[in-house]
Amino acid sequence: MNRINQRNYLKLFLVTLMVFTQGIALAQNDKIELNIEIKGLGNGKVMIRQANPEGAKFDSLNAENNILQFKGIAKGPLLYNLSFPGGKYLSFFAAPNEKITVKGALDDLKSVKIAGSIHQPAWRAWSSIWNHLHLYAGTIYKKLDSIEKAKGDRRFYMDKLKDWDRIMVDSVDAFVKKFPASPVTPWVIDSRFVVYLYPDKAELYYGMLTDQAKKSPFGIALGRSVAINSKTSIGKRPDFIQPDTAGKLFKLSSLKGKVVLVDFWASWCGPCRKENPNLVKAYAAYHNQGFEIVGVSLDDKKQNWLKAIAADKLTWQHVSDLKGWKNELAIAYGIKSVPTSFLIDASGKIIAKDLRGEALENKLKELFK
Structure with missing residues (x-):
């Protein structure tokens, strides 16, 4: 092999090695680890769901003496849901290179301690807000159903639904202003139906996010949704x-x-x-x-x-x-x-x-x- 070919071969080898090692480093940085201990779980099976804008991923975990472990890949901060026996569940955000510990008891999942996730405080804050909203909405719908069966006047509770709608929007508004840099925030904007019920507000809220939040998986998805939604905003002339x-x-x-x-x-x-x-x-x-x-x-x-x-x-x-x-x-x-x-x-x-x-x-x- 002549000297020129040797030099070219060496360059190609070094470039290939650099790409390969960078790929390994990126793959390592994409890893997450979950260490879970739930008293009362025993050797039960737990389903784990990774909520990803590109498509949800599912896996099943088998516990041994209340303990289970999961290692996976996360392309950015994502939402995870754990489904336990008896229809019980809990959720949290996890980002690449994080080691999350989950400790608690199956009969009291509300008190479970989740550590190691930098984004969990924001998620916990929204979960508390949404739980109250969800309970309030459930009460209204039960009243509406009973009135409908009795063929009564539903107007009072229909007005209550309008109040709920306003409270929900105000809650999202306050959350966005408090957590503009969190990857949880674009998930909240999108998943709480603000995008297509209130397109102008969705666009406004998206503009309030930091670049960090916009570049998160849910931020990218929200940006696409805002762009798509502009096709059917008030004043547009659609055709299909x-x-x-x-x-x-x-x-x-x-x-x-x-x-x-x-x-x-x-x-x-x-x-x-x-x-x-x-x-x-x-x-x-x-x-x-x-x-x-x-x-x-x-x-x-x-x-x-x-x-x-x-x-x-x-x-x-x-x-x-x-x-x-x-x-x-x-x-x-x-x-x-x-x-x-x-x-x-x-x-x-x-x-x-x-x-x-x-x-x-x-x-x-x-x-x-």
């Missing part, structure tokens, strides 16, 4: 094409000149099916005046989709690519839960989002007066 129930392509802009409610739903969605009678009523009242509904289904089985349409007597336009949550429209418009809807005026511009029941009826009265 999807197959109808007969497989023919339908284009939203073909309804220009009409007031259109684009409703994302699914046959398996209880709240959607519960809302359908309100849509049937609105369609019957205003269709002849120029009101249209386009139902976009997140079903993945055509038979279930068509059966629900017939059962609920939904006589308007329906489309779906039958890809479930991978529906191309749902992805393009950042749909994260159903029902979700947006109302389009005669010029093709979005004028309202997620109007249901009385709120939709009042808006249609205003438009068609």
Whole structure:
């Protein structure tokens, strides 16, 4: 081998070695370790879930005498959920290169001590806030259900739901201002449905995050959500094409000149099916005046989709690519839960989002007066 070739070979070897060793170092830095001791667990099985914006990962752990250990890879600070026998669970944030210890008793998981996670104080703070909100909402819904069964007046508790909604938004607002650098914060903004219920606030909150939070896995996902959500913000003029129930392509802009409610739903969605009678009523009242509904289904089985349409007597336009949550429209418009809807005026511009029941009826009265 001549001297030039030797020199080139040496350079190639050194570059390859450098890349290889850097890869090893990065892999080592991505590691997390969990050491868990839960009295009363015995030799039970525990499920661990890594909540990742790119897709959740699951694993099962077998305890020995109340003790279990987990070693894994975390591409940034992520949320972990531990599911114990009896439907009990706890959650925490863990970041790369952290060794987390979890100690407590199975009959008192609220008092479990979690150490080693730099982001756990922020997560603990939000968990406390959300637990109170969740309990309050549960009480309201129980009252609404009992009143509905008795065919009573639901207005008082519907107003309470509006109060809950305001309290939830205020809670998120305060949390963002207190923890702008935490990777927990973008998770809170996104997962508590602020993104698609309050797109302007979501964009504002995202802007309040530090670069550190924005570069976290949930921060990156939130940034994408904010960008996607801008496509269906108030004032935007969306358009799309999807197959109808007969497989023919339908284009939203073909309804220009009409007031259109684009409703994302699914046959398996209880709240959607519960809302359908309100849509049937609105369609019957205003269709002849120029009101249209386009139902976009997140079903993945055509038979279930068509059966629900017939059962609920939904006589308007329906489309779906039958890809479930991978529906191309749902992805393009950042749909994260159903029902979700947006109302389009005669010029093709979005004028309202997620109007249901009385709120939709009042808006249609205003438009068609």
